Amino acid sequence: MTVITRFPPSPTGYLHIGSARTALFSWLYARKHGGRFVLRIEDTDRERSSEESVQEILDGMSWLGLDYDEGPYFQTQRMNRYQEVIDQLLDAGKAYHCYCTREELDEMREQQRARGDKPRYDGRCRHRSQPPQDIPPVVRFKNPLDGNVVIDDLVKGRITISNNELDDLIIARSDGTPTYNFTVVVDDMDMQITHVIRGDDHVNNTPRQINILKALGVEPPRYAHVPMILGEDGKRLSKRHGAVSVMQYRDDGYLPQALVNYLMRLGWSHGDQEIFTRQEMIDLFDISSVQRGSAVFNPEKLLWLNYEYIKAGKVDELRDHARWHFENAGINIDEQANWEEVFRVNQQRSKTLLELVDRSLFFFREIDGYDAKSVNKHFKGQAGEILVELRGQLEHVRSDWGK
């Protein structure tokens, strides 16, 4: 059996650091097992989806080096297929039309909450005999009434959920468009996904999806629910914790390999090893030894790792990653004669590429001014004479520069 994993972002913003980690795990799993990695864009929410986001995600993945073997597929291009499966379910009596109004549903949920119950649809339209003419119906999936759903999760272990905790979820809206939990199932089925690796905010969706898969007569894939990444305050990582966009890290002068390394080590470890080459990641990473609990994102450690990568980096590779940063500073690094020497002096004292660029600038361009405060503090007394003298001395050592 060929392993097929997938990464299904919705293009509603930047590529989030948490999504990137899940993508990395999926990619690693596929690469490790000689399988395929599928990219699928979940763009059914037309309101919030955008072309720019798609591009941003694509850029992020390529920057991280996460190449995919199939896709990108777009859900909006698969609408006919979803409709087909909905009809199939309807015909088989495994789904039904529901004419409940939002008001009616709200009221029902309110009563359930008041009773201390979990709000869920009570299936009142399952046997509706005379459909009202003026209400466009949604389609609901007939969830089994009893029994359990068991997930043998690759990271969480066995999870058992009782079917009476689940309700008849909507698989098609009143305008006919399919909903998330349904499209995921159809896509994973059609794309023959064997391993679903995703955030553990999806564990509660999993039993529903398994039930639909079973109704469709398909064997569910294996699941691996990886924990969320939290901010310093223990809350789910979000913008208020600082940078959460992958591309922001690129802009801030991080090396992709450092980010990838950090992300993989977050919630996973291999003995005392901290630094891994790409190949080691593929060989050593094991999804089933990912930590079960969530992990707090630690920017300091990422910074340290980045520093390690810069210190140990080959100058030409560093130059490739720093090229556009230099361009931003108005320097064409490829035209600089002594750039290698400059890199070698600075790479051991720069924690980011931005710092490296900053420290290198005065080697590459004329000084256009002095810091007033420092001038007042140091340029006094004999300082001028000494500097002139020093300059004279430097003329002689110039030919030995770097030796």
Added chain:
RNA sequence: GCUCCCUUCGUCUAGUGGUUAGGACGCCGGCCUCUCACGUCGGUAACAGGGGUUCGAGUCCCCUAGGGAGCGCCA
């Protein structure tokens, strides 16, 4: 509220019944050094709490507490 999941230094983690509970980041200090660094040596700091099981529990079981997630015609 209900359901599911989780719980070792501040943070990321090792640990699979017997360890002085190990490593890493951070922080503090020593050494190296004509500067800044690199490097290097050392220190700081944890098994959430309570019951069991066992000769012996961070490791197994139960309870409590705390945290996270989900409960949409969002994904």
